[in-house]
Amino acid sequence: MICCMQVSRMESTTKSPIYNHFQETLNGLSTIRAFGARARFCEQNRSKMDFYNRSWWMIHAALNRWLGSRLELVGAAIIFATSTLAVAVGSSFSGAGFVGVVLVYASNITPFLNFGVRQITEVEAKMTCFERIMEYAAVKPEANERAAADKQLSTPWPSKGSIVFSKCSMRYRPDLELVLRNVSFEVQGGWKVGICGRTGAGKSSIMVGLFRMVELAQGTITVDGQDISALGLTTLRESIVIMPQEAFLFAETVRVNIDPMGLAKDDAQLWEVLKSARLDGFIRSLEGGLDAMVAENGDNFSVGQRQCLCMARALLRNPRILVLDEATASVDADTDQVRATLASGLTLTQCSQVI
Secondary structure, rough: HHHHHHHEEEOOOOHHHHHHHHHHHHHOOHHHOOOOOHHHHHHHHHHHHHHHHHHHHHHHHHHHHHHHHHHHHHHHHHHHHHHHHHHHHHHOOOOOOOHHHHHHHHHHHHHHHHHHHHHHHHHHHHHHHHHHHHHHOOOOOOOOOHHHHHHOOOOOOOOOEEEEEEEEOOOOOOOOOOEEEEEEEEEOOOOOOOOOOOOOOOOOHHHHHOOOOOOOEEEEEOOOOOOHHHHHHHHHOOOOEEEEEOOOOOOEHHHHHOOOOOOOOHHHHHHHHHHOOOHHHHHHHOOOOOHHHHHHHOOOHHHHHHHHHHHHHHHOOOOOOOOOOOOOOOOHHHHOOOHHHHHOOEEEEEOOEEE
């Protein structure tokens, strides 16, 4: 039974890579075809399927063949013992009918024994799913969405957008090394700051710490003099706007993608930010305009148009703190000048090279 549990655990862990690889292949299908890598991805998929089938065949062979043959052997031993006793002591009973009934019931014990032991074994093997559920249940949750300190904030907050990192250290998991070590700097309100460095220098980690996606190991981050660790996550993240390198769009209307929180007063405000992002002409050409549907992952928009749509989303919020993670990497030079429009609220920029 212990062997069956180990093989079942192996089967569960080898199934997830197949789904992940399939999803990644679907998301990057156009790139795979463009670079002629179709054969390589097919071979990777077959390799993962073969690795999964090894554990699948092993567990079914263990349950259906190895366990079944031994249960049949135990059942045969019981029938042999019953038959021997029936012949030895059968003369002391009234008639041979009783002996026949005993032999019939003894012969029927094999399928019941097989079924009972098989069910117990499968229950223990399926307990690996419960182990995975317990692992997810043990994951430490994020902080509360709202906190008592939220009520003490001025309206609107932040009013200046000043950011102070004070001896901040951060690690992604308790058993890993620090990715930020005693980082200290100050960004005053209205400043435009570019954080530059090679891969792995910690540029994204600073952004992760600012949004509290990972809590600091030590140190503090203050925004307009308020320690963000005392704030609720919703209050903090609603006050900071980010434009990521890979634009994320919802499978909803253009209106919802620009204004998911319903902050716009009217459609004129939405058209204004679309015009600032140089996207109003394209949206007007769509059937339905603002009510035109956006496909899943924004497949009916080009990469540059997706970034422009995220740019319009940021313009609508008119933030005091804006984080740009190479947000204009896929747009043309003219549209890149829209950053000047965002400069009034820009206090923190992430980039991979000097700008």
